[in-house]
Amino acid sequence: MRLIYILAILTFIGMAALWGGWYGLCRRKLAAALAAACILGGGVLLLLAVLPGNSFYGTTVTANPAAGKNVALTFDDGPYPPYTDELLAVLQQRQVKATFFMVAANARQHPELVAQIAAQGHEVALHALQHRDFLKLTPAQQQSDVAAGKELLEKLSGQQITLMRPPHGFRDWSVLATLRQNGLTAVNWSVIPRDWTNPGSGVIVQRVMEQVQPGAIILLHDGDSPKYAASREQTVQAVPVIIDKLRAAGYNFVTVSELMHKGE
Ligand SMILES: [Zn+2]
Structure with a gap:
């Protein structure tokens, strides 16, 4: 079931209640309460879809505290x-294995980087074929994007995605x-330094250190x-500092698949 249909139904019920109350078809207080319940319910359902750390719609891995x-x-x-090249050099120099959630359309443009990522022992994972909001795609569009993205990444990386x-x-x-249906586990995160806003590499490091917990993604x-x-230069500058600080705090770096199986 698509959330967008539920939101459309709730909007319709809310509007109908307000209309009925306005024209005296039902009590105004009841109409207002029903409309408010629809707005609240829709808002909560939307929040659960966009907030990363819950499994309301189904299992979503965000961390493994047992790790x-x-x-x-x-x-x-x-x-x-x-x-990506600069980051790979940093990771290799510090002997750290990471997980790359790739946009498969980008991977197609840079197959040499996908091969290098796989050759260095990192995990290749799917972000999407194209970077679109999946809540707005039909199930058929979702399926064709995911199947094509997975197939492409498997071909380019030699790994099972x-x-x-x-x-x-x-x-x-x-x-x-x-x-x-495509044999994929959903993975979000527990630490979000918002590096894409380029707040300064020092801020990125600081946010990671503040938020990190055992088993964090x-x-x-x-x-x-x-x-x-x-530019992703700030991320490239932050990553070696993050690695050194987390290691000094006793942390070890693993891929997401490895993290999920720790502590079993
Ligand atoms: Zn993204």
Whole structure:
């Protein structure tokens, strides 16, 4: 079921109640209460779809507290030269394995980067074929995007793709059903330093250190889809500092798939 249909039905009921109350077909207090309930219910359902840390619409992995002092660095929206290249050098130098949630259309443009990411032992995961709001796509559009994106990434990386982060982390019953049908687990995050707003590399580091918990999934960006305009230099500068500080605090870096199986 798509959330957008539920919201349309609630809007219709709310409007009908107000109309009925206005023209005296039902008591005005009752009409107002029904309209308010529709607005509140719709708002709560929408929030649950866009907030990253709940499984209301189905299982969404956001962290694994049972994983102890292991965390997963994740990078969205790439590959995106030269920042993905620079990040790979940082990760290799510090012997850290990360997870890249790729826009498959970008991966098609930069197959050499996908191959390099896989060769360095990082996990390749799907963000989408194209970076669109999946809540606005029909189930058929969702299915064709996810199936094509997964197939492309599997061909380019040589890895089996098992994880997907829907664009913006937005999901409802329909989005999660599409993922399940394609053998994909939905993954969001527990640490969000908002690096895409380029607040300064020091701020990115500070936010990660403030939010980190055992088993955290840390959201960062090596890309800028679908605009392909912003610099990711601040993220590239922040990542080695984040790695050093978290290591000093006793944390170890694993891929998201590894993190999910820790503590079992
Ligand atoms: Zn994204």
